[in-house]
Amino acid sequence: SHRSNAREGILVGCGNPLLDISATVPMHFLQGYGMKEDDAILAEERHMPIYRELVENYKAEYLAGGSVQNSLRIAQWILGQPKVAVFFGCVGKDNYADILREKAREAGVDAHYQVSTDTPTGTCAVLITGTHRSLCANLAAANKFTIDHLKQPANKALVDNALYYYISGFFLTVNPPSIMSVAATANAKQRPFLMNLSAPFISQFFMEPLLKVMPYVDIIFGNEAEAHAFATTQGWPADADLREIGKRLVALPKINSARPRIAILTQGCDPVLLIQHDTVQEFEVTRLAVHEIVDTNGAGDAFVGGFLSQYVQDKSLDVCIRCGNYAARHIIMNPGCTYSGEPDFVE
Ligand code: AP5
Ligand code: NA
Known part of the structure; x- marks a missing residue:
């Protein structure tokens, strides 16, 4: 079996638990809501009818x-041993919460x-037009997260007990104090x-809290557009390419300079870039044929x-990135x- 030796609760993540409502829609549906075909936005008042329309008029x-x-669900699938990741x-x-709870449990994520x-x-509307997808997140309850939750003794113990922490930039729109508190614990x-x-x-609208937490960030992930x-x-210079941007990202002020x-910057089917100091390493992606692609969502x-x-599991960055691509x-x-079936990643 592929079971790992990572211990329970070694990884803690915080984010927005959303139920995705996904459907293929015609281009005019997006246009009607002033949305672009490859974007991710937060729902405003005018987007609210989307969710019902998707359910009533589309598959x-x-x-x-x-x-x-x-x-975390994907990490758990590969680890094959429950509750390594706490959410x-x-x-x-x-x-909808019941569905999320059940999906997390099935995947082995210890959701609190x-x-x-x-x-x-x-909820997050996933509007598929051909090979593109446009996301519109209605955070609703996800936006109600407060730091009190992390201060509950049982949850605080889980945070203290972890050895690795992962939080999305998305969570900056919800509760920066919680992010700063986890970052400070990690540090x-x-x-x-x-x-x-x-x-x-x-980056466009939440740069201030992003820059506040950046000094604590040991590894920053992103794609080209981000x-x-x-x-x-x-x-930064308009002609800076992804390598240059990566070098500047790692050079931003850091609390623990040791x-x-x-x-780590992904660029679709082009190589993943690993930037450390002023060196850039490339990791090839084995390109999928068009007929093999169901959707790139996620x-x-x-x-x-x-x-x-x-x-x-303390593997080398090389192995970590290859498993990311896998x-x-x-x-x-x-x-x-x-995912489907059993993972078959080989180092
Ligand atoms: P979505 O943005 O779709 O997911 P994603 O994981 O970011 O996927 P993308 O398709 O955007 O990939 P990418 O551009 O980041 O990566 P890249 O193309 O470089 O979002 C999905 C989720 O976001 C939803 O579930 C939703 O709930 C959630 N969400 C939305 N708004 C939110 C909010 N406000 N708060 C919280 N959650 C929110 O590719 C990455 C890697 O893929 C590559 O390095 C490579 O390994 C592989 N790859 C890509 N293309 C190919 C190819 N052609 N062949 C082989 N491998 C490939
Ligand atoms: Na997919």
């Missing part, structure tokens, strides 16, 4: 989503949800704190999940951020 599928939960986020008191009694569980105990740029809008959005908002920051999250599954490739061959 909508419900899938467990939320970026960090996706990554915190806020859900409502409803049927805060529960909002007056707000429904968050005090000299444990790695990992973060994701998550979406261009995070890295460029960060660079643009920072006013452990220099690492940046590819970035799966990459992180594969990476984490090895990182918590996991992403698998998820692209399945709907949404889901």
Whole structure:
């Protein structure tokens, strides 16, 4: 069997637990809501009818989503041993929360949800047009997460007990104090704190809290669009390529200077870049043929999940990144951020 030797609770993640409502829609559906075909946004008032419309007029599928939960589910699938990963986020008191709870349990994620009694569980519309997908997240209860939840003795013990921490950039829109508190714990105990740029809008509109936590970030993940959005908002040279942006990301101020920051930037089917100091290493991606692609939804999250599954076993960055590519490739061959069968990653 593929069971690992990672201990329970070694990894703690915080994020938005969302139920994805996914459907293939015509281009005019997106246009009607002023949305672009490859974007990720937060729902505004005018987007609210989307969710009902998807369910009533299109063949909508419900899938467990939320970026960090996706990554932890994938990590658990590869680890093959339950409860290595602990998850915190806020859900409502409803049927959607039950679905998320069950999906997390099935995957082996030890989810400890805060529960909002007056707000429904968050959802994310996944609007598929051909090979593109546009995301519209209605955070709802996910937005109600408070630091009190992490201060509950049982949850605080889980945070203290972990050796690795992972939080998405998406969570910056919800509760920066919780992020800062986990980051400070990681720093005090000299444990790695990992973060994701998550979406261009995070750099565009949440740069202030992002820069506040950056000094604590040991590993920063992102894709091309996210890295460029960060660079643009920072006013870095417009002609800076991904390598240059990566070098600048790792050079940003860091609290624990004894452990220099690492940046890991994905670029679809092009090589993954690993940036350390001023060196850039490339990791080839085995390109999938068009007919093998079901949808790329969740590819970035799966990459992180594969990476984490090895990182918590103290494997080399080389193995972690290859497992990231392995996991992403698998998820692209399945709907949404889901997997099928047993993992067969070989170091
Ligand atoms: P989504 O953004 O779709 O997921 P993602 O994981 O970021 O996937 P992308 O397709 O965007 O991948 P990427 O561009 O990051 O990576 P890249 O293409 O470089 O989001 C999904 C989830 O986000 C949903 O479940 C939703 O709930 C959640 N979400 C949305 N808003 C949220 C919010 N506000 N808060 C919380 N959650 C939110 O590819 C990565 C890797 O994939 C590559 O390195 C490679 O290994 C592999 N790969 C890519 N293309 C190929 C190919 N052609 N062949 C082989 N391998 C490939
Ligand atoms: Na997929």
